[in-house]
Amino acid sequence: MSSPVQSKIEADLPAAATKQGMLDRKELSAFAFQRTRMPMVVSDARQDDYPIVLANDTFLNLTGYTAEDILGKNCRILQGEATSRTAVAQIGAAIAQQRDLTIEILNYKKDGTPFWNQLHASSIHDELGELANYFASQVDVTDYRRIQTLEEAEHRLLLEVDHRKKNVLAVVDSIVRLSKSDNAESYAASVQQRVQALSRTHMLLAEKGWQEVELSEIVRTQVEVFGSSAIEINGPLVMVPASAAQPLGLAIHELAANAAVHGALARRQGRLQISWLPNDTGLTLMWHEVGGTDLRGEPARGFGNVLLSAVVEKQLGGHITRHWRDDGLSLVIELPSLNRVGRAMRSQP
Template sequence: MSEALWYSNHMAEAPPGGIDRARLALIAVERSHMAMVISDPNQPDNPIILANPAFLALTGYTAEDIIGRNCRFMQGPDTSPESIAIIRDALAREIDVTEEMFNYRKDGSAFWNRLHISPIHDDSGKLIYFFASQCDVTSRRRAADLERSEQLLLKEIDHRAKNALALVQGIVRLSRSDDARHYATAVQGRVHALANAHTLLAVGNWQRVPLEVLLRSELVASGAGRVEISGPEVAVDVPQVQPVALVLHEIVSNAVKHGSLSSPTGLLDIRWHADHDGVAIDFAETGGPPTLPPATTGFGLSIAETIVSKQLNGRLQLDWNASGLHSRLTIPNMAMA
């Protein structure tokens, strides 16, 4: 006789000369590939009185381990309290319940268990047993979680692609030049700055990018030398990285083409600090050619002003003084790291 029947043969006795339906039911439970247990709510703590081989195989326990114990031994640290409450309520109300919950095997390994519990009443309506079936649905849950993750990832990729395309469209629309070669060069430089920012995001697993890293990347791309930078650690949020990169590109490129860095003796000093609810970045040019009025400089600073006001909700202040252009870029909602 099997373990399951050995521990449950007190449940029914064959009537003389009759069909032992209870014993046939027990044989069916024993031979089923579905994990099943029966508990006795009329004993203290509703203990298990029958467990079929499929249940023992699923959980790794022996019959001696579990007979006489409440089923809660399968719960663990990640078992949902909400699921436990749902099951307790159904048991108290003596109604059917089906719940998927995180359970644990004897060896400590976890699995998603689709648990179904039904009350069993006698002819008088008295509750005599609870029947419970268990099914390991871990693979299905993982597949569903993976599908949801993939859908979220695709939505995020679509969102990022649209943002990048919007920035490129803005670059093409705002860039202008009477010379086709100059126009192509300007657009190429701006798209390259956008691509650099995208690379920094991808390498960093789409997490916030340190301002200094973003700035140094632009200085290298622009071939800017004689630049001093200093400031506390600041992290640029993901949605701000590409717009900030474009603004930095315009300011640095203007210094290289028209400002202090166009002269072998010129310098560019970049410092940043906390400013109210954001960060202020100061660009001070010295030692370059005579400061030119805004109308005679490149169109890039106008693009920068548009990006700062429309996409970053910030401010770009330009001070055209005798010593060189001094710019202050103020970006709200940017915190110290």
């Protein structure tokens, strides 16, 4: 059955064609939007909370919602219990910066059935260059992900990493053992986010021939997926050896994900400052969140992360000190291991 939007478009097509001799570009675009086999929605960026104003029939068929169910609602209507809050934070950062985004996220149909959604979102600007709408397309990749079991993903990862670096295997083992969740879907999502973080550092190492990588590159690679406008990164040149790069990258990811879900990056006015200093005993990394408070003015305490502690303390031989302040959270991470393994660190002002 045609939707009200589709019926109106099709009714207007003959008149438009007779009057103009060709289809009006906007009407043709609307007709193509409605008839395409890819699920699509458009939200109004000029209204609060970006409500959905258009949805094609393919989207309605995929999700089980009717037009009346979703028009005027935010796309978060598709989120549910096991939806990754880290993925949600990345989507929010992309929308705030008006940049395109493609990401896989666990969504839910109207009847509660979960499905893996390969979401692509893109901003639409008017003739004056002002943000007018957001366009989003969806691809159901549930069946594809079922084929890619967790064991297969681990196997592929182990083939990709340098087998000479035993520390990398320890990081993968930590990810699998220490990721916690109440159900299989959210467990798979949390493992996927961390494996992706590991992969980002792996790509840096591959580009450098598995030698040393600048600490600033490791930090930026992990934090900028959550947005860069609210993040300040400062520190001298520090070269991190391959044996420490991936666990350090995973630790930075855990901190950034926590800030995006619970801390400063989850607040409109929040800011994150990251800096480091080499010293005689190793490296000191400072992590300071400003504005990471809840509505009562209390610090948003989302830490206590077992994986973070295991990576920093057991694999890097470091120590974390947390300071809860009125305006947010400060952490000091001491990493003496970066000064103990041969030429583990080289720095200059």
